[in-house]
Amino acid sequence: MDIAGDLVTMQRLIWTSDKPKAAGWYWWRGLGEDMDPLILFVDTVGYFQWPDGASQEVGLTKGEWAGPIAPPAES
Numbered sequence: 001m002d003i004a005g006d007l008v009t010m011q012r013l014i015w016t017s018d019k020p021k022a023a024g025w026y027w028w029r030g031l032g033e034d035m036d037p038l039i040l041f042v043d044t045v046g047y048f049q050w051p052d053g054a055s056q057e058v059g060l061t062k063g064e065w066a067g068p069i070a071p072p073a074e075s
Helices: none
Strands: 024-030 038-042 047-049 055-057 063-066
Touching: none
Parallel strands: none
Antiparallel strands: 024 038, 024 063, 038 047, 047 055
């Protein structure tokens, strides 16, 4: 088994204040130091769901985004 040959470089994501413009999974972090980053799914109309079930429009968020996150390949 060639472990080195099986390793794939992950996409490097950069935090930005630019809001997502396409559907997909994104990292989001709020501006407060007491908030942990979250992974959220943004839908095709620009909404996402908070962990408590409330939905919100991406354009109303205050924080930074990174993504979209590419799904893993099938083995």
